[in-house]
Amino acid sequence: GAGVSQSPSNKVTEKGKDVELRCDPISGHTALYWYRQSLGQGLEFLIYFQGNSAPDKSGLPSDRFSAERTGGSVSTLTIQRTQQEDSAVYLCASSSDGRPETQYFGPGTRLLVL
Amino acid sequence: KQEVTQIPAALSVPEGENLVLNCSFTDSAIYNLQWFRQDPGKGLTSLLLIQSSQREQTSGRLNASLDKSSGRSTLYIAASQPGDSATYLCAVCYGGSQGNLIFGKGTKLSVKP
Numbered sequence: 001g002a003g004v005s006q007s008p009s010n011k012v013t014e015k016g017k018d019v020e021l022r023c024d025p026i027s028g029h030t031a032l033y034w035y036r037q038s039l040g041q042g043l044e045f046l047i048y049f050q051g052n053s054a055p056d057k058s059g060l061p062s063d064r065f066s067a068e069r070t071g072g073s074v075s076t077l078t079i080q081r082t083q084q085e086d087s088a089v090y091l092c093a094s095s096s097d098g099r100p101e102t103q104y105f106g107p108g109t110r111l112l113v114l
Numbered sequence: 115k116q117e118v119t120q121i122p123a124a125l126s127v128p129e130g131e132n133l134v135l136n137c138s139f140t141d142s143a144i145y146n147l148q149w150f151r152q153d154p155g156k157g158l159t160s161l162l163l164i165q166s167s168q169r170e171q172t173s174g175r176l177n178a179s180l181d182k183s184s185g186r187s188t189l190y191i192a193a194s195q196p197g198d199s200a201t202y203l204c205a206v207c208y209g210g211s212q213g214n215l216i217f218g219k220g221t222k223l224s225v226k227p
Contacts, residue, residue, distance in 0.1 A: 041219060105158040
């Protein structure tokens with residue numbers, strides 16, 4: 001079956017521009033996670049959606065970062081006024097209800113801010 | 115602060131060798147621990163999941179152990195192959211209801227033919 005998909009796979013943007021990254025989770029998975037992997041760093045948790053509950057935004061690094069999940073499925077991570085330090089791989093994962101520890105990861109979006 | 119550390123950062127071995135990757139975590143009150151594999155340009159693949167009540171898990175040539183009290187886990191790879199070359203990530207989950215993972219920086223493994 002289809003796994004987690006992310007688009008675009010690569011994104012190059014200029015400093016100060018806004019970018020939107022998309023994640024399509026596995027059908028039926030109620031939990032969705034965003035992570036960031038900067039060069040030489042481990043994966044950093046950003047935000048977590050579970051069903052209709054309020055999202056856990058505790059990992060968002062600044063108010064330039066926001067995410068939405070429409071209809072309990074597709075999610076968009078938006079970075080406003082991008083900075084060079086935002087360059088990283090952004091990974092999305094989803095998991096089925098009741099098994100939050102088993103996350104299936106997408107291939108990631110590689111963001112480069114010039 | 116909950117941190118996960120992986121040693122070594124990089125490892126190069128000849129094909130056929132057995133090897134051990136290490137992971138340590140600062141807060142021993144974990145819910146579970148996972149080992150992932152990450153290939154360039156691809157997402158993460160879960161290799162082994164150890165619940166906090168377990169001591170080890172095995173899958174094929176892979177064996178992962180967990181010592182919660184000392185805050186350590188090891189991933190043992192037997193008879194390594196060039197196809198094992200990848201970055202191996204250790205991740206700890208501290209809350210079953212929340213489920214976000216705390217990752218180490220990974221060990222980049224290269225197996226030479």
